[in-house]
Amino acid sequence: MESLGNRLSTLLAIAWLLPLFGFVVEVFAMSWPNANRKSKAAAYFAIFCIGFGFVCSSIAFYEWGNGTDWAVFKAVDHGHGEAATATEHGDHAAVGHADHEHKAVTHETPKQTVFAGTFYNLAQFGNLKVSLDYYIDSLTLAMFVMVTLIATCIHIFATGYMAEELVNDYVDHQVHTHDGGHFHRPGRFYKFFSYMSLFCFAMLGLVLAGNIFQVFIFWELVGICSYLLIGFYVERHSASTAANKAFIVNRVGDFGFIIGLMILWTSFGTFSFADQHGTDGKVQPGLFSMARGHDGELAKTTDGKTVVLKTEQDGHGHWEAPAEPSHQKTITYTLLIVAGLGVFGGCVGKSAQFPLQTWLPDAMEGPTPVSALVHSATMVAAGVYLAGRFYPMFVPEVLLTIAYVGCITAFVGATIAIVATDIKKVLAYSTISQLGYMMLGLGVGGWGAGLFHLVTHACFKSLMFLCSGSVIAGCHHEQEMPKMGGLLRKMPITALTMLVGVMAIAGLAIPGTSIAFSGYHSKDAILATALAYTKLNPIHFLLFVVPLLTAGITSFYMFRLWFYTFLGKPRDQHLHEHVHESPWEMTGPLLLLAVLAAGCAIGGEDGKLFKMLTFSQPVGVADGVDGAAAHTVSLPGHTAIHESHSTAGSAALLAAFIGMSISYLVYGKGVINPADIKRQAASVHAFLANKWGFDDLYDVMFVKPAHVVAKFAAAIDKFVFDEILHTFVRMGIAVSKWDRKFDEGVIDGIVNLMGNSTYSLGISLRNVQTGKIRQYVTFIAVSVVTLFVLLFALYPKG
């Protein structure tokens, strides 16, 4: 077993460090003075790095499978469904594990499936240890494979998309220099790929991290990479402001993260997830075993106020809470909640959840491959990954907040997406909404469902971003949907792959059979968990109703996007002539991702992917938590979720069809002309100046309230949160102005005052020196007398 752990860690370490090596080489090689800016060498090198990374992670996955002789796919009792190969994509990993299925099941002791260890020790204070270590389980491997695969596709797409940077003199149309002309600068092809490699390094590091401190390190590194990538067009003021905004909002999230870290560090004394095997053979419990031990319950004291940490090992290696109070290491329950919320605060900042989501739409300033990789598939998903990884530490109250935050985010994201006109903004808001979904999934106890949706969303969202990228490239950087229309004939492949993506996200499926798009399976899993959850705690009914509603809205705005851009008459004739299909580098990945988006969740709950994810779910999640006793929220167990599958699935499907049909009527066929609705709601239009007026013929309750709410949500978003942010900034600047005045005025003032006063005193003393000798002599007599009187008066008595 030990050797397997090492092999796995080395393989994943290679996959992790390769992009860093790529970054270093690209930065140096390309900054060499004579490097010609036309060569695509940088792109090919980056693709090699991340591709090889993907190969390593799939080998690691294969090794891991063998090591645990594929218990992962045999865990579920009723055998495994039809032998559909998980993914047709042609690399050998898929083929490999297909034929292994029929190996005989041997019943020896359960193989070790979780491997943890240390790379090297950062610092050691007394018995507090901070180190870089790795934690490999099925979730890590799944994330590795997913991230490297999608990153490879996006890198290939980017070589095509960024081709225009391959020129020595790149004219940036959006930037106007003071003399009115456009800004000229040399192409920056290589710089883009170096940043992308650095990003992959940081993202993989985050996934591989073995302790929460290491997660925080790569958390910020990923934040910096998003800053660099958003602000790629450094000349555009809007780009650099968006980059600043993204970084500072992430930092606000990190502020919460640090507070969480502080509490954990002070009360638990360690950061590492797994148990640490000290050199002297002594085993130190990791966070999870301290908090949850082996059975998944918190060891609370009788009054339920403080939690006793399990720091002692009983006979067969299970961590128990020590009996004598003197040995006990305790943490108050409220502090544990605050720690959970703190870490979740970090996730909110990174995954653009409810209070801090304003930066993600602005982040669309970055080139589209960036939006595809960073702001849809990987980085924003890091928040959900961390919530998943840190799941055992979240107490039910925290899970409830996560659920509500997810729910609100999903709804707000979806409603704003309705009114968005920029194609990338629509996708950005839909990402926010889907992330809300994942958080909701985790919040309501569906650990597997949340992460399942994470993986599927990564596939189809990156697919859709890349399609929008190829559309934008096709229409010569035109992003506004009103100017497009009827592109189906001109860009067939992009249109069809986009349709696959749209259907996946809408969660369409052929009722009755189990053939469905990946979106359906993962969204169905979340809705099922939500339904089971609302059954157990009826007062939280909203946690099922709102997601259902959002599912409908999601399919509506996604199909609106598709019909609006690809069907109907081309609205801008001049633009229409120049539209052309993207070259193969761009359409190839689209096809690959389309296949992935369609089939990656084949088999739904008992498909390969879901089993893969849920294999290493935290202990005690499967059979749910009965909150009644401790009058907290109870979480649905696996069986409860299973029953509510069918009802939730059909409800979701219905909502999706309704949404699709409405958007078809409004945009596809054009039965109702959107223009006259705009006239009726002219005032609203003025109000939504930067949002294209929403035409809605049907006065159905569903549409009007959605519109009002959208307006309200957009308003909140624009006038409330941005305002809050701007007021903070203005307040900060005001305080700093006061601070500077105080600093120069008061403190410097005092010092100068002292200096000047002594100086003036000095000057005044000069005129005592009159120069008249007679006054001097009088002074002798006078001072003798005064001295005598003084001495006489102050003579120390007795």
Next chain:
Amino acid sequence: MNEIGLLVQRLLDETTKTSVGLFVPELVLSGTIVAMLLCRILPLLWRVPAQWIALLGAFTAFAWTLCQFDQLVGGTMQPTPIFTGLLMFDQFATFFRMFLCLFLILTITLTVLSGIPDREDGPDFYTLLIGATLGMMIMSSANHLLMVFLGVEMASVPSYAMVGFLKGRKKSSEAALKYVVYGAGAAGVMLYGISLLAGLTGTGSLPEIGHRLSMIVSQGAGISDPIVRTIVLASLMVLVGLAFKLSVFPFHFWCPDVFEGAAAEVAGFLSVASKAGAFALLVRFGLAFSGGSAAVSEIAFALGIGIGVLAAATATFGNLSAYGQTNIKRMLAYSTIAHAGYMLMAVSALMVMKYSKHGGAESTAATLSCIEGLIYYLFVYLFMNLGAFAIVALVRNQIFSEEIEDYNGLATQCPLLCFGMALCIFSLIGLPPMGGFFAKLVIFASVFKATSVHWAMWFVLGAGAINTVFGLFYYIRILKAMYLKPRPDGARKVSYDLMPVGLFVLMICLPTLGLGILPARFTETFNNVASVLLTGR
């Protein structure tokens, strides 16, 4: 009839056998004065310039006092009062006489270099110079009230004349007049005080005063007792005379005007030599009260506190009023006032510690360090101040001005002189590597010890600390002018070659650094001097 004969006989052999032998350095100096006056008259000696005679005389006097000092320290000679108790011959006095002779040599070489007294009135100048030094040497070894007055007068009168030496200038004549009038006034008051004191105690010699006073002062008498009042008044008046010589706060008015009027060399001489003599005398006078009863000690204790307050006032006044000065000599005058204040703090600490009620061994060790601090400060002060005045004199010879503005950008032209001035200035401020810092540290340490005796000394220590910071402002203005400001192109060129001038400046300024880095050797000798003075009594 024969008692008178006996008396005269005893007097004769007492003076011839012992006193005259010990009085040789002073006699040598008197001899040089006579020689110089002779060379004015005898055509044979006309060609020999007076300064070489003066220098020769000063060297022999210095050598003599040096070997006297070694013998005293070595123990071969015992400290004894000479001339039937008029003067006291001990380490303390001999050290000061050696100090004054050394200073005399340096001043004479300075005047040779800066050429103040031209050939034909050279002898007169050097006569006055040596005469004043003689007066100060007597002051430092005075053991009798008569000698106190005689020493002060002998030191002051020649310096009145020296101040007015540049006959042609209006300023120097005005300065001389002011100095004469003020000096005479102060001397008069002092004499009256001395007469009262002599009358009260019925004797002139300082050691007996303490005993005599304790006889006439009844036990536990406060200020209300008339005898105590007259003693306090009398000693106050005597202190006035000394305060005038030290330019302590209420009696310092003459100092800025005289220093500005007089030539820089004379001002240098006055600032250092007269202070040394006066401080020696003040210490002896302060110790005169010792040995008395508790009441007398109480008087002395009160005087000590009074002096401490005066010292703080002097230091603060000196530093503050130096701010706005534009003439560098006047600024250095105020700086000498300030340094007099610092040194006076040591004397006040001495008196407070000596006469504090709960005396004991610990306080004698403390008084030891007060005197050691005072002597060390004077020793460093000699080099600091003389260096500063010498450079002012040398620069004046080239640019004919003593305004600080005219010093702008001097560093670019004569780096050596400016380096010397920088050393002196930093030592005057009291920055650590320089001697000035260690001197101030020792004095502050003794004042710090005195704070345990009486709360007022905290005020004195505080004033000392603040003044170190105040002092920074005006001292730095000189360096700022020299180093930081560019040399205006119209200004005169200042250039000195290394050989006579540069070497001299280095010889004076480097000891300020040396004393800062290797104070060990000097502290031992000073410690020995102080212990003999205190325990010898």
Next chain:
Amino acid sequence: MFTAETLTSWIIFVPTIFAFFLIFFDKKAVEPMRLWALAGTVVTMFLSLALIGQFTLGDGSIQGKVSVPWIASWNINYQLGYDGISLTLVVLSAFVFLVSMLASWGIEKHVKGYLILFLILETGVMGVFFALDFFLFYVFWEVMLLPMYFLIGVWGGPRREYAAIKFFLYTLAGGVLMLIALLMYYFGSATPEAMAITGHSGGSFDLIKLAEMAQTGKIFSPGMQVAGFILLFIGFAIKVPTFPFHTWLPDAHVEAPTPISMILAGVLLKLGGYGIIRIAFPLCPYGAQVAAYALVAIGVVSIIYGAFAALAQTDFKRMVAYSSVSHMGYVLLGIAVWKISEVTGAAEGRDYWLMGMNGAMFQMIAHGVSSPGMFFMVGVIYDRVHHRDLNQFGGLSGLMPNYSGMAAVIFFAGLGLPGLCGFIGEVFVVLSVWNYSKVLAIVSAGGVILTAGYILWALQRVYLGPEYKGPHPEAITPMTSREQAIGWLLIVPCLALGVYPNFVFNYTNDSLTKLVDTLDSGYQNTPKPNTVQTTQK
């Protein structure tokens, strides 16, 4: 010849020896003089690296102790030694001096004077880090003052005199306070029980023995420890600079030439922190514990206040100066998180305090590398366009790609980006504060956002944006190879320390563990005054 003991003296005086030989160079031979001075700094760097070789890792106590009596009568001896704390700072200083010397090629005025003062400054700094005798420490502390005054005063920017005199005034005032504390501890250690430790009569200046005395708790009374701590803390806080005493830093930085402000930020600010760790805490453990809450509060205020002030600046260099104030706030914060549990009276969560101390030491080293880098980057652009107005920059990344790349890395190090040196120091300090007080921990964590704010805003205004808005854009030429070398010299340690912080922790951890334990036992041994010891929440 180069054993551990002599190595320390060699490191201190090699720069002065090189400076001395500089005098004989001819004024015109600028290039050879610069190379000679560079050789001086390189030799010092090698010697300090050799010193690392001599250092035995596991042992936290003082190594390479050499003690030669200097002024015997005052028990002052020339005592040197180093442990993990001073070793890391010495290596940092040698490195920063080397880099600043490389950056001094831009100085044209009086090159000889500049180089001599530059090397003397290095001696002063090295002396402070090695000195183990309080008097020797104070002498070297003030020796640094002289060259710094002239370096800012003569070669500085337009308002150089004001900035130089302000710098001199602040440091001298701090010095005077330290002087009084020095005396207090000298006389405080003259008690009979102290004799047992020092083995000689009279007070002692030996820091190690004074720390032992403080640890026994019997010799220095609690009242004296509190008073001593306040004096020492203010003296050192002026150098750190913490909140109320920081106004000299922006002026000094803005007016100082680039290499000097690199040294000022890289080395001189660390002396304050080193002084607190080496003298203020060990000598008065009780005082330090009583003032712990105030210190932590001051540290947090410094962070927030410095960040806000930096946000408000329009002058690029002044902004970086204020960022130094904010970063040094972390140092003070890390040192002072010393929580005492009411129950046992011992330190509660000692490991977190140790972590805070280590974080503070690391922050000093990290800031010592990143802030000279920041100043150098400002200097590079200032040497070209001669203005520093943030709003008039822009678009530099297009015109000077390499320069902008390097500047971005250095500023991100200042921002506290993981993988670079700034992050480790900040995060470890912030993590250790929670154990001390929750409210202050949250506020200090808030500092992270502000830092990101002002640095990114500055980067955006200077480097991003379409084109350059300021005066004479034609002067913007790509980085010369010398500048690039310096850039890389600064970036490599940034990265190395960020990735593998044990370069510092291996050395500092043992010494700090020993320090933490001695302070803890020192506090417990000191008899608490009758008031119940109120602990901070």
Next chain:
Amino acid sequence: MEPTPDKFLFISAVLFVCGVVCMTTKRNGIGILMGVELVLNAANLNFITFSRFTPLGLDGQVFSLFVIVLAAAEAAVALAIALNFYNNHLTIDVDRGDELHG
């Protein structure tokens, strides 16, 4: 009746005060010098009285002899300086000599 010293001391005190007042009020240089002489002679009177009535004995008279000699020397020098002042300022009025001040 036996003459007591206090009458003489009273006279010398009066003399002393006259001397000081004369020094402070006189504008004429020579006048001031006269005042100085008065003060010195007051002290002389004191010495003579003390030598007569107190155990001071002969010392007092020797004292006064020295004082007389020194007063003479001082007067000589003072007059020379006053003369020099007159040559330069063409006046002996002390108040006119206030060029050195501040």
